[in-house]
Amino acid sequence: MNNIIICRCEEVTEEEIREAILSGCTTVNEIKRKTRAGMGLCQGRTCRKLVEKVFADETGIEMEKIQPSTYRSPVRPVPISNFEEDDN
């Protein structure tokens, strides 16, 4: 096992992701909910594939069979103060 960081934003290690899979996570969405990997500022733009790779390695599931974790708005980091709509 190792403590290489996979998700930089939320500082989730490879070991934590493998533990999440061993504890019963069966999708990358479940890994995300359990560990917060991919839920930080960059919303998984850096770690999405890395998490999938660890998942593939641990479970033996091929990369192309892995359902990517859900994308949601906002797809760019914006402060809530910017949510106010221009009414012109």
Added chain:
Amino acid sequence: MRVWDIVVVGGGPAGLCAAIEAAKNGARVLLIDENSRPGGQLFKQIHKFFGSAEHKAGVRGLEIGLQLLKETKELGMDVWLNSKVCGIYDDNVLWVVKDERKSFQVKGAAVILCTGAVENSISFEGWTLPGVMGAGAAQTMINVNRVLPGRKVLMVGSGNVGVIVSYQLLQAGAEVAAIVEAAPRLGAYGVHTAKVRRAGVPFYVSHTIVRAEGDGKVERAIIARVDERFKPVDGSEIAINVDTICLATGLTPLAELAWIAGCKFVFNRVLGGHVPWHDRYMATSKKGIYIAGDITGIEEASTAMEEGRLAGVSAAAAIGLIDTERLEKIAGEIWERLDALRCGPFGENRKIAKQQVMAGGDEQ
């Protein structure tokens, strides 16, 4: 809510060409880009393109960018810079945050997504140390911001991005200590690879980076030979003193908006992972949503521009500005050029991959 005929998201080579074609055919166009200047990666491409003359062979990417910007100005379309498209809703309504201040709802009778790609990372011990960065990030620093990221660089990946950025780092005054490639063969066009080799940069094939070391920043890279399963071989480690490690380990299509919109996706390894399905007119499975460029699969600026033109023409046809006969004629011409670009040892694979995507692939 503000309404246009066609809204183009992303002002790189694909988006600029899509917007230009749509506007040329009489559409009211809004082009949105999150950067302060459109052009996408074109303004980082200080090298000359090659291919045939009609694909701008011998012209530098940044010159192509300037020409396209001039055309967008002459056509008088609306261009929103510093504007982030944060969401997409039913009926092609987009949520745009402009100037990091306010939100706008923007609607297009057709929307063309040209959002490009994001660099892949690889994880290894020490990869979060300052000094480890994407090769594209290093290229932005030297060619756009004119800042040298470091003095001595290790490049991970020998594809076109890896060798082109290596050469440009040399031009900018850095030393490139080595280029490592996990595969047993080098990955780029020979013309780019040879330039770097002639400059004396050593290549290590069947090698990977195993560790970055240093006190608070990169001071050393440890590389190792890999076996046929790409696992590092014990005892083969080599230490190389560098202050910068660039990762040129591929790109992934940036397709979040297409995903949220509910477009059908197809997985294709050659094209960089999950890509939205599209037909021969660059239309996705969602009515009124078109795509072009790297979002459809990782290729090159030349193919992105042709796809952009095709998407622009198709979207204009969809709102009644071009009749079917003319659309077919233009689409046929563009496909001829796309097929001409997708040839040779690298292009042929992409051509097959594109056909697989259009045929539907494994549905997601």
